[in-house]
Amino acid sequence: MLEPDVIPTTEPDLRVGIILPEDEEDSIKVDIPLEPQYQMFSENNKKFDLSSGDQIEFSLSESVISVLINGKVVGESSSWSIKPMNIEYRIGNKTGIKVKDVVSGRDFHWKKFLDVYLLGGIEVKRLGNRIILINELPIEQYLMCVATSEMGAACPEALIESQTIVARSWMLANVEMKHRSLGFDACNDDCCQRYQGTTHLTEHSIKGALNTSGKVLMYRDNICDARYSKSCGGMLETFENVWEDKPVPYLKSIPDAPSGFSHPALPLNSEESVRKWIESSPETFCSPTFIHEKDLKKYLGNVDEEGEYFRWSFKYSQEEITEHFNEQLNLNAKAIKNIKPLKRGGSGRIIKLKIYYVKDDGSIDSKEIDNQYYIRKYFHKKFLYSSAFIVDEEKGTGDFPKSFTFKGAGWGHGVGYCQIGALGMALKGYSTEDIVNHYFPDTILKKLY
Numbered sequence: 001m002l003e004p005d006v007i008p009t010t011e012p013d014l015r016v017g018i019i020l021p022e023d024e025e026d027s028i029k030v031d032i033p034l035e036p037q038y039q040m041f042s043e044n045n046k047k048f049d050l051s052s053g054d055q056i057e058f059s060l061s062e063s064v065i066s067v068l069i070n071g072k073v074v075g076e077s078s079s080w081s082i083k084p085m086n087i088e089y090r091i092g093n094k095t096g097i098k099v100k101d102v103v104s105g106r107d108f109h110w111k112k113f114l115d116v117y118l119l120g121g122i123e124v125k126r127l128g129n130r131i132i133l134i135n136e137l138p139i140e141q142y143l144m145c146v147a148t149s150e151m152g153a154a155c156p157e158a159l160i161e162s163q164t165i166v167a168r169s170w171m172l173a174n175v176e177m178k179h180r181s182l183g184f185d186a187c188n189d190d191c192c193q194r195y196q197g198t199t200h201l202t203e204h205s206i207k208g209a210l211n212t213s214g215k216v217l218m219y220r221d222n223i224c225d226a227r228y229s230k231s232c233g234g235m236l237e238t239f240e241n242v243w244e245d246k247p248v249p250y251l252k253s254i255p256d257a258p259s260g261f262s263h264p265a266l267p268l269n270s271e272e273s274v275r276k277w278i279e280s281s282p283e284t285f286c287s288p289t290f291i292h293e294k295d296l297k298k299y300l301g302n303v304d305e306e307g308e309y310f311r312w313s314f315k316y317s318q319e320e321i322t323e324h325f326n327e328q329l330n331l332n333a334k335a336i337k338n339i340k341p342l343k344r345g346g347s348g349r350i351i352k353l354k355i356y357y358v359k360d361d362g363s364i365d366s367k368e369i370d371n372q373y374y375i376r377k378y379f380h381k382k383f384l385y386s387s388a389f390i391v392d393e394e395k396g397t398g399d400f401p402k403s404f405t406f407k408g409a410g411w412g413h414g415v416g417y418c419q420i421g422a423l424g425m426a427l428k429g430y431s432t433e434d435i436v437n438h439y440f441p442d443t444i445l446k447k448l449y
Contacts, residue, residue: 013137017188026129050082064126096197161211236256237349265282289424355367
């Protein structure tokens with residue numbers, strides 16, 4: 001595993017959680033590929049030579065994990081590992097150990113199950129009444145897979161390279177360490193970085209990792225905590241408005257646009273200016289001016305849905321929104337009266353808001369939600385695209401609105417690297433260095449190994 005506050009001078013290995021406790025799995029199925037040769041080990045180091053085409057099932061049985069090879073039980077242990085016998089092996093699309101039905105998009109509206117192919121080795125172990133699977137492999141092999149898990153294989157070279165540099169920097173900065181207690185560095189999903197093994201790997205993404213091998217973004221003497229999201233909506237958000245209340249110098253709120261860009265709504269320091277911004281289509285890198293949304297599908301990651309990323313809208317009837325908030329927030333409301341933003345970030349994202357509602361006795365009460373993540377979680381049953389939104393109320397015959405129309409900008413938290421914006425830049429001929437310097441100002445590129 002990575003060590004906190006250590007800047008590596010040689011390529012490190014990573015441990016990536018593929019199947020997690022919250023996936024609630026009690027069995028896992030994997031297939032052994034044609035090459036290389038693999039061996040399987042129990043916790044007490046009992047060894048099994050595996051053959052290409054072997055189908056292996058790990059099943060939790062009371063306090064141990066039973067293993068079947070091609071339907072035959074071969075042993076029990078609290079943990080198992082499968083490792084390649086040779087560290088030199090062919091890397092390509094769908095090479096490595098195949099793990100079946102792995103979740104992608106945990107807790108998000110794009111949740112799917114995929115078969116993934118993993119380089120390196122795997123470890124399967126018991127954790128309470130569930131089993132988890134961890135993939136251990138060199139970081140550069142991991143990064144080859146991240147670029148085309150996060151974005152599609154058709155992306156231009158500068159996008160692949162810049163995404164790889166950003167992913168490497170975030171991983172090696174090792175700031176969050178969300179899963180350290182579970183024995184791995186990061187998980188395979190949007191909680192950390194999307195990683196689907198070699199399932200969508202291309203020569204393009206292999207080249208992107210090789211061309212940038214060991215390169216990270218540095219600020220002073222530290223590796224940058226290089227955050228990223230799908231679409232900022234035209235304006236980047238600051239770190240402190242999304243995570244800790246501590247500014248990060250290179251994670252600023254700036255327009256995602258060429259130098260000299262201006263717009264009559266800027267700065268977004270009032271409800272009026274935010275409305276003007278969201279109801280317009282500024283010519284920013286992530287806007288349809290640089291990449292039309294009908295063309296996005298071929299560039300996005302495999303689990304992303306075709307949709308409106310830059311500007312979007314949807315409508316709740318009074319009955320729908322009342323039922324939704326009662327279910328999500330236990331309001332016991334008769335009706336929703338209005339929604340009032342209390343604090344916005346520089347991108348227009350709402351950081352804090354208050355919902356005013358009518359109780360059964362006719363009195364008015366309110367519920368405050370603090371944090372853009374929870375706003376997104378509670379405002380849509382499939383997770384709201386972004387908290388950068390305005391609300392239009394349609395008057396009803398009574399004392400409260402008939403409906404609420406939400407108009408929004410962007411997809412994700414909007415901090416740091418905007419993936420669709422970086423795509424727009426790459427398609428217009430900006431270089432890898434141009435792209436990372438735009439999203440992380442005042443940083444430098446440095447090769448660590």
